[in-house]
Amino acid sequence: MRFDGGMVDAVAALAYGGPESLGIIEVPHRDPRPGEVVVAVRAAALNPWDAKQAAGAAGTDPAKLPLRLGVEAAGVIVAVGADDDGAAPLGADGLPLAVGDEVLGTGLRGAQAAELTAPGDRLLHKPAGAGWADAAGLLLTGTTAAHGLHAVALAEGETLLVHGGSGGVGRLVVQLARRGGARVLATASEGHHDDLRRLGAEPIVYGEGLEQRVRELAPHGVDAAFDCVGTEEALAVSLAVLADPARLVTIANAGPVMAAGGQAIGAAPGADAGTAVRNAARVDLVRALGEGALEVEIAATFPLARAREAYELLATGHAGGKVVLEV
């Protein structure tokens, strides 16, 4: 099917650097190939990786500028790339994708844009009751959380220590671990402790004396630890309170954690990408969002045109949930 669109607004790094280097560019609409769909984006979430990429963490090739940003979004399908037999593409939930369907997805390139042409198998149908911002912000953090908990094989009745429980990923780790029947101790700034209690965690202030504060709550140590911050403190305290360093997983400090006998997940060299585990987690996460059994805390929303302000908030490292662009 042809789609008679015009130019599309998209967030991009105009140069490698901080939020000041970001801008809105116009890119041409692209018709879907077989297996692809075009999504009119309603919301696109930010992740720290977007800012790192804009700053040059994945290379500073000038030929790649302007570099479009964003990997996750939610919106409405406006065009479908049928195959030669006329069959519609299937979403990651196994359901056919049609014009008018409300969808969400992650692993999308340049997701922070008014419109997106993407592989259908990266999208799932959005539960009717879920908000656009929540849907946009669910899957990268949720699949990362599910992957990490799988890596440390957290079991019902065990105690998990989460470093950075108040962040985008941390809040999903807390909720999934609690749903699995674990006790959860989670570090955060004091201002986020009520949020963590509401999610069922026991909050702890990070910083000097952390090991002692963990031991006051768990005198015999913890069974597993999930590092969402990547500090030396998170590594040292985890090793001190864990019986087995292999039950520490990090998403933000791969080299040192692996050198200490722990696990790293994600895209860092040597880390486990866990594609199969993450893909398998998506359907459950979307279902839980629809049932109201999982929440995505939205720290702030900004219109697409104010993406720079959104990235400034992300850069504080203390947004307290997801920062989301609305279209």
Ligand SMILES: NC(=O)c1ccc[n+]([C@@H]2O[C@H](COP(=O)([O-])OP(=O)(O)OC[C@H]3O[C@@H](n4cnc5c(N)ncnc54)[C@H](OP(=O)(O)O)[C@@H]3O)[C@@H](O)[C@H]2O)c1
């Ligand atoms: N490997 C992967 O697959 C993967 C996937 C997603 C994210 N990540 C990475 O994981 C990290 C967290 O991502 P996110 O989306 O959760 O980020 P985020 O929403 O910005 O959360 C940051 C967290 O770090 C805490 N924090 C900030 N400064 C700290 C400090 N000095 N000591 C201890 N904790 C501190 C914050 O606590 P307060 O706000 O309460 O102070 C908050 O809980 C980022 O580095 C990101 O790039 C990796």
